[in-house]
Amino acid sequence: MGLTLTELAMLLAAGAIAAPLAKMARIGTVLGYLIAGVALGPYGVGSVFSIYEAREMLHFAEFGIVLLLFLIGLELRPKRLMAMRQAIFGLGGAQVGVTALVLAAVGIMLGLKPAAALFIGLALALSSTAFALQVLEEKGELTARHGRLAFAVLLFQDLAAIPLIALVPLFAVSEAAKPSMDILAALKALGTIAAVVVVGRVLLDRLFRLVAATRVKEATTALALLVVVSITIVMNEAGLSPALGAFIAGALLAESSYRHQIEADIQPFEGLLLGLFFTAVGMALNLGLLATRPGAIFGFVAMLLTIKIAVLYALGRWQGLSSTSARRLGLSISQGGEFAFVLLAAGVSYGVLAQGQSEFLSVVVTLSMAATPLLMVGDDFLRRLAPMPLTTSFLEPPPANEGHVIIAGFGRFGQIVARVLRAKKIPFTALDISPEQIALVEQFGSKAFYGDASRLDILEAAQADKARAFVLAIDDVEASIRTAEMVRDRFPELTIYARTRNRNHSHRLLDKGVKVVRRETFLSALDITRSLLRGLGLTERDIERTITTFQTHDERRLIEDYQHYTDMEKMQALARSDAATLERLFAEDTEEERKMAAVDTAGKGGSR
Numbered sequence: 001m002g003l004t005l006t007e008l009a010m011l012l013a014a015g016a017i018a019a020p021l022a023k024m025a026r027i028g029t030v031l032g033y034l035i036a037g038v039a040l041g042p043y044g045v046g047s048v049f050s051i052y053e054a055r056e057m058l059h060f061a062e063f064g065i066v067l068l069l070f071l072i073g074l075e076l077r078p079k080r081l082m083a084m085r086q087a088i089f090g091l092g093g094a095q096v097g098v099t100a101l102v103l104a105a106v107g108i109m110l111g112l113k114p115a116a117a118l119f120i121g122l123a124l125a126l127s128s129t130a131f132a133l134q135v136l137e138e139k140g141e142l143t144a145r146h147g148r149l150a151f152a153v154l155l156f157q158d159l160a161a162i163p164l165i166a167l168v169p170l171f172a173v174s175e176a177a178k179p180s181m182d183i184l185a186a187l188k189a190l191g192t193i194a195a196v197v198v199v200g201r202v203l204l205d206r207l208f209r210l211v212a213a214t215r216v217k218e219a220t221t222a223l224a225l226l227v228v229v230s231i232t233i234v235m236n237e238a239g240l241s242p243a244l245g246a247f248i249a250g251a252l253l254a255e256s257s258y259r260h261q262i263e264a265d266i267q268p269f270e271g272l273l274l275g276l277f278f279t280a281v282g283m284a285l286n287l288g289l290l291a292t293r294p295g296a297i298f299g300f301v302a303m304l305l306t307i308k309i310a311v312l313y314a315l316g317r318w319q320g321l322s323s324t325s326a327r328r329l330g331l332s333i334s335q336g337g338e339f340a341f342v343l344l345a346a347g348v349s350y351g352v353l354a355q356g357q358s359e360f361l362s363v364v365v366t367l368s369m370a371a372t373p374l375l376m377v378g379d380d381f382l383r384r385l386a387p388m389p390l391t392t393s394f395l396e397p398p399p400a401n402e403g404h405v406i407i408a409g410f411g412r413f414g415q416i417v418a419r420v421l422r423a424k425k426i427p428f429t430a431l432d433i434s435p436e437q438i439a440l441v442e443q444f445g446s447k448a449f450y451g452d453a454s455r456l457d458i459l460e461a462a463q464a465d466k467a468r469a470f471v472l473a474i475d476d477v478e479a480s481i482r483t484a485e486m487v488r489d490r491f492p493e494l495t496i497y498a499r500t501r502n503r504n505h506s507h508r509l510l511d512k513g514v515k516v517v518r519r520e521t522f523l524s525a526l527d528i529t530r531s532l533l534r535g536l537g538l539t540e541r542d543i544e545r546t547i548t549t550f551q552t553h554d555e556r557r558l559i560e561d562y563q564h565y566t567d568m569e570k571m572q573a574l575a576r577s578d579a580a581t582l583e584r585l586f587a588e589d590t591e592e593e594r595k596m597a598a599v600d601t602a603g604k605g606g607s608r
Contacts, residue, residue: 010040015275030128030338031369033275037282057280063232064273065342066246070228071270072158073250074263087149091315092156099125099311106303119171119352120361122164123344124304128337128369129154135373136332139380144434146316146325150333153312161339162247165346172350192238196231196245200252208258220258221265228266274338281341285366286359297360301367305375308334322435331379335372336365404428406467408453408483409474410441413499413520417471418446429462433479454482456490464491472498472514477505484512506558526551 014036022032100121107117132154141147204227211219228246235245253259290297309330316326344361347353353361404427407414414430421428430448432438438448451458453474464470470487474480480498487496498517500506506517526547533543 011276011279014040014279015272019275029275030278031366033278034282034285034366034369037279038285038287039282040279041283041285057276057283063242064270064275064277065338066228066232066242067266067270068274069162070246070250071263071266073247073252074254074259087152087319088156088159091149091319092153092160094315095153095312096122096125096157096160098315099308102307102311103304106307115171116352116357119168119343119347120357123340123347124336124361124365125308126157126161126337126339126343127154127308127333128335129158132333132335132372135376139376141328141332144325144328145440146321146329146332149316149319149321150329153333157337157339161342164343165339168343168346168350168352171347171352188238192234193248196234196248197252200231200249204249204252205258208253208262212258212261217265220261224262224265225269277341278338281362282366284359285363287363289360289363293360297363297367300360300364301371304336304364304368305334305371320439327379328376331372331375334375335368340365403466403468404463405469405471406431406453406459406462406464407471407473409472409480409499410437410446410448411473411475414471414473415441415446417473429467431458431462452479454479454486456486459486459490464494467491467494470494470496472496472509475501477501477508480505481508481512484509484514488513503558503561507561510559522554 014033018036019029019032022035023029025032100118103121103124104114104117107120108114112120132150136147136150207223207227208220211223227249231245231249232242235242253262309327312330312333313326316329317323321329341362344353344358344365348355348358405421407417407428407430410418410430410432414432418428418430430446431451431453432448433450433452435450438450441448449462451462453459453462464487470491472480472484472487474483480500484496484498487494496509496514496516498506498509498514500509500517500519502519506519509517530543530547533546534540538546
């Protein structure tokens with residue numbers, strides 16, 4: 001493939017401009033690359049590249065997938081797999097299996113041969129790891145239980161993609177129904193894999209140790225790329241998928257002491273080539289199909305999303321998720337994935353699919369990706385519109401208390417408060433909005449009640465009028481503000497002790513009349529700084545004076561800045577002046593320390 005400098009510049013622009021813009025627009029970098037490819041391709045507005053050039057580039061850029069699988073292999077540490085094995089292999093395996101069978105059944109009803117229908121079902125059962133994780137992270141749901149289960153499903157899909165890519169030839173069935181891979185070829189393939197594993201185990205770590213000893217950084221990078229390319233060549237010669245070889249190479253180095261260095265060296269190449277791959281996919285997308293078969297394409301997109309959401313919702317409920325969380329699980333990973341493009345291209349190469357079928361399904365996968373953020377936003381909107389239930393939101397009534405403490409938010413912070421209160425035999429009522437969190441803490445002997453602490457009926461049911469104190473430990477900033485407003489408005493005598501995320505959160509709570517606010521990481525950061533200064537050799541007296549000075553100054557600034565917190569320019573100016581103020585305070589402390597030391601020395605001299 002011969003590229004002119006102009007064409008090369010346009011491809012680099014796609015990576016440098018389109019992907020960041022897509023991320024800013026919160027549609028995902030994968031979709032950004034695809035859109036850039038469509039614009040540059042034969043069906044786009046620019047038509048810079050022909051369909052032949054797009055397919056040639058796609059063939060070259062598949063090396064990005066090879067590097068991606070190498071990095072997935074590097075992450076495949078046995079301890080991680082063992083810790084998540086139930087969610088990965090149970091839920092993940094069920095999702096891929098059930099979705100593939102349902103889609104295959106639909107394919108057979110549409111007239112496809114069973115082998116081709118099953119192949120398409122497996123390809124479309126996979127979701128986009130990069131796309132889904134980015135959407136979940138942007139929504140702040142990656143650490144929620146449905147977010148962790150989504151990650152487990154995606155990890156299984158990444159693992160499942162390896163053998164699927166390697167076994168594409170087995171789906172290529174001739175008219176006589178004879179598999180295209182004979183026994184001799186299968187034995188050759190297994191022997192090659194075994195040889196790669198044995199040689200890798202014996203040589204790879206020693207090679208990296210030898211090269212690393214030279215302290216030539218680019219040599220380590222070159223060796224990592226050489227390992228991937230060499231195994232790719234060996235796998236090609238054996239008639240196997242290069243991606244499988246790259247995955248094996250990565251897995252062999254997963255426990256290597258050079259794993260992090262290799263990952264850091266390879267990742268820029270993987271990111272660039274993967275971006276090129278998705279750009280090439282966008283170029284090769286036959287958007288003419290949208291004009292000629294819009295009903296079929298949008299109908300198939302709707303069917304794919306509906307099937308995957310339904311399967312994931314059912315599996316989520318099976319795993320104990322609430323209806324809302326199970327729905328979020330389904331919506332977040334309902335799209336087709338990047339490996340679908342790889343499998344569809346391989347399917348055409350081996351004759352499993354016709355070129356037209358592959359083009360049709362590639363458009364469907366791309367549109368399903370575009371639909372994911374829209375579905376999530378739509379669900380957010382519907383959840384905000386949904387009326388609160390009129391009945392109490394407690395799963396069971398809290399105990400009758402008087403002089404107790406109410407803890408709103410029973411995450412890590414709230415649980416620590418509860419442990420101390422329980423040890424001191426001080427009664428408390430813990431509230432949390434997450435059924436999953438309540439079920440989790442019950443497994444460890446703690447008791448919490450389901451309820452939205454920003455609602456008056458919940459606060460009344462928790463006997464807030466008889467409580468001695470209210471601990472506000474809710475993660476979500478907006479929910480925290482609503483709760484503080486409700487408590488201050490309806491129970492003005494109840495003292496609120498609030499945990500805050502940052503300075504702005506603290507200022508907003510001060511606005512609501514909350515007097516006691518503590519930033520969640522402030523004291524722990526001071527504590528580790530104390531240990532750091534001790535490790536750097538400072539005296540205990542110097543350390544305590546430094547920490548006390550900083551803490552006093554910062555807490556005073558928190559209150560002083562409160563009157564300006566809505567003026568961003570003023571806050572920025574105060575932040576810039578703060579560094580100089582701190583330096584002056586520390587200098588004054590040092591001078592005072594020096595004078596005290598001189599007085600001590602003089603006193604000791606006089607006593608002699």
